[in-house]
Amino acid sequence: MNKTSFFDSLTEQKPDPLLELIAKFAADPRSGKIDLGVGVYRDETGRTPVMRAVKAAERHLWETQESKSYIGPEGDPAFLRALALETFGEHHGGRLLAGIQTPGGTGALRLAAELLALDKRRKIWIGTPTWVNHQAIFAAVGLQVGTYRFFDIGKQAVLDDEMLATLQNATPGDAVLLQTSCHNPTGAGLSPQNWLDIADIIAARGLLPLFDNAYQGLGHGRIEDAAGMMTVIETVGEAMVAVSCSKSFSLYRERTGAVYLFGDQHAQLNKGIGNLASHARASYSMPPAHGAAIVAAILQEPSRRHAWVDELSEMRNRIAEIRRAVAEAFAQFRPELANIASQEGMFSLLPISPENVGQLQAEHGIYMPDSGRINVAGMRVEDVASVAQRIGPYLA
Structure with missing residues (x-):
């Protein structure tokens, strides 16, 4: 047999x-x-x-770290605070925020997708071409994926009219994926006016922006690269941001990232973080600690x-x-x-x-x-x- x-x-x-x-x-x-x-x-x-600052941080950790115990599903609070300050600035668009550490930017996007997919009616809108893994991440959690043309390869130009027209017709409650800077795969940037138009439409249509922030600091500067994202957050109020430390800290293999929620009420953000932590616990349980400890050691020490x-x-x-x-x-x-x-x-x-x-x-x-x-x-x-x-x- x-x-x-x-x-x-x-x-x-x-x-x-x-x-x-x-x-x-x-x-x-x-x-x-x-x-x-x-x-x-x-x-x-x-x-x-390996960046010199990373080597210095690892040397510091080798000398001072006393435990390799678990850090919990929500991750390292010192890392989350330091990364938020560096990414969003001291006032973070005048909004409240809360975050959870993740295994890299991909893990951050996957957790954000899990949260979005709790509403089965929701669709997420993605401009194409985009990073090859984007659609796979959102489809894997059962989200409906809508697309629009973002970039004309032959003309090497952003199709801002098509983008804005699509968002203008999106259903209230839908999500919109936006790359903060250094667009993958096109390298195309949005103008300040583009970001203002996007912010106005998202606010008027009741959409939820999800930012993929993977390259901050490699475009025009750390503050400049975040300007469009902060314009939207200031205008809209509620947002989600997936942050990767792979590129800006050259920590590719350490899988270091976070997802942040923005809003105006602590109770709502706490509920959101609780749901993210629940999904994390059922997936990878707790994030890897070493990369986050390196980032915190870099950002918290001036030299x-x-x-x-x-x-x-x-x-x-x-x-x-x-x-x-x-x-x-x-x-x-x-x-x-x-x-x-x-x-x-x-x-x-x-x-x-x-x-x-x-x-x-x-x-x-x-x-x-x-x-x-x-x-x-x-x-x-x-x-x-x-x-x-x-x-x-x-x-x-």
Whole structure:
């Protein structure tokens, strides 16, 4: 008698495209290969270094930390306070706020999604193209996902009219996902007027904004990158913000993040945090402590915080320098790509077909996702011209 496996009824899942890309790049023996796919910051040597401020904080923790006991489902209060002050400022838009620590920004988005999905009538609106994992996170909790076109890849321009028209017709109670800055995958930024218009529509329609805040400080500055988000919070009152420390502290593998709730009444926020903690307990129980302790140790001690601010500025300035070089080199093939210089953060989206992406891999050892998203921080300035010469003929 043949035994039936418990797993026979499962559906075969395709590998994650980005993880598969990393494996292909690692297996490529060519010395001149270039990885433009994986979403991490790299320095001029091609490394993703541990920040000096992080090293100093870890040294402090090694000398002073006395326990590795659990920190509880809501996380480290010192981390949550320090991160909130750094992210939202001292007055945080004149609103009350409460937060819960999470395993990275993805964990923060998933907890926020769990809270939104408690109302089965609710839909969340997402501009496309977007980070590949966004729709999967919200669909996994049963939320209805509505989309609108956010960016024209060929013109390298934000479609603000389509965005505002969609939000204008959203149903009261719906949620809206907004990326605070350094949009993934397009690099496109919103103008102050765009943010004012978004805030007015969200307030008038009774919508709930959920901000994905993953790159603060890598665009134009820590305060500048949060300005649009704070405009909306000040106008609307209630909001949710998922914060990741992966990029701005280079703590990718430590899985450090938080989700914050904004409102005007303590009782409502406490109820929200209680629901988030309940979902956390049933999922991962308690968040990892080490990364949060590092962030708290950096932000609470002036010399370490000053060192971190300086390093973040170095990273931001290097990305901006590469952007200018990329824009000049690629504009020779597509004039619209000059807009890459005015975009922000680590990513831009090229007008290139999946077939041509495959040819670039095979013929030149240049790796990027089929979408054409490139990590501009994956290049050295001196390599930009040669990379553009190889990619340029394949641009659609």
